[in-house]
Amino acid sequence: MIERIPQRIDHFRYTDQGVILDGVLAQKESAKDLLRFKEAILENSSDIIYHLEFDVDFLGNRHVTGKVSTQVILQCQRCMNNFELELNCDVSTAFVQNETEQKLAEDSDYDIFWLAKREYLDPRVLIEDELLLALPQIAMHALSEVGKSCKAEVVFLEADSEQDNYLKKDNRLDEDNSSSEQVDDNPFAILKQLKSKK
Ligand SMILES: [Zn+2]
Structure with missing residues (x-):
């Protein structure tokens, strides 16, 4: 009951x-x-x-x-x-x-x-x-479901985690976002600029 x-x-x-x-x-x-x-x-x-x-x-x-x-x-x-x-x-x-x-x-x-x-x-x-x-x-959907249950044709992912970066570089899923990718690829570039200003 x-x-x-x-x-x-x-x-x-x-x-x-x-x-x-x-x-x-x-x-x-x-x-x-x-x-x-x-x-x-x-x-x-x-x-x-x-x-x-x-x-x-x-x-x-x-x-x-x-x-x-x-x-x-x-x-x-x-x-x-x-x-x-x-x-x-x-x-x-x-x-x-x-x-x-x-x-x-x-x-x-x-x-x-x-x-x-x-x-x-x-x-x-x-x-x-x-x-x-x-x-x-x-x-x-879980990331493992992409292409299976998850019918996403284009996958947009933030470049925050290592896993996402891995996906982005390997599958070239995010090609038109190249400017931000440059910065992502070399986080020390900004640091260099800052240093050289002194
Ligand atoms: Zn989905």
């Missing part, structure tokens, strides 16, 4: 009592309730499964740990085709209501969830925050 997720919980009581929330947010529920998440993706292609354990640790951090997972459809920004991505979030979040609690939680390596004084926690907001954080900043 699936219980409905509570929408207003007292985080003091939940963490004191070590409550565990185990359940599923059905697709039609999440589409209605998690509007920020819905905005950020094309489609939530499976239910959201959550396992959340509330507790107080030995330092006094009131926290929740557990997992949230689901599958989403995103649009690849390289080839503009849609692809499915599995999101698996490890939750390790402390509830804080003032800066002292925030400092303690940060020192203990928790993510922070702010609650105002006497504010109830809506666990759906917590779940939504976790999912949003797990989304890639730029949705793209």
Whole structure:
């Protein structure tokens, strides 16, 4: 039997009592309730499964740990085709209501969830925050999928990482960007110029 997720919980009581929330947010529920998440993706292609354990640790951090997972459809920004991505979030979040609690939680390596004084926690907001954080900043097929699932005809890559430079030089994918490539190829050229001005 699936219980409905509570929408207003007292985080003091939940963490004191070590409550565990185990359940599923059905697709039609999440589409209605998690509007920020819905905005950020094309489609939530499976239910959201959550396992959340509330507790107080030995330092006094009131926290929740557990997992949230689901599958989403995103649009690849390289080839503009849609692809499915599995999101698996490890939750390790402390509830804080003032800066002292925030400092303690940060020192203990928790993510922070702010609650105002006497504010109830809506666990759906917590779940939504976790999912949003797990989304890639730029949705793209994996690099290994280029030419396979990723139907990109021309691959534009930033010249930031070694891997990208490697692709650029070997495949000549970015020929009309030669001016910046010159600088990239010889980072000491600028240094030389600066030195000679003295
Ligand atoms: Zn793609």
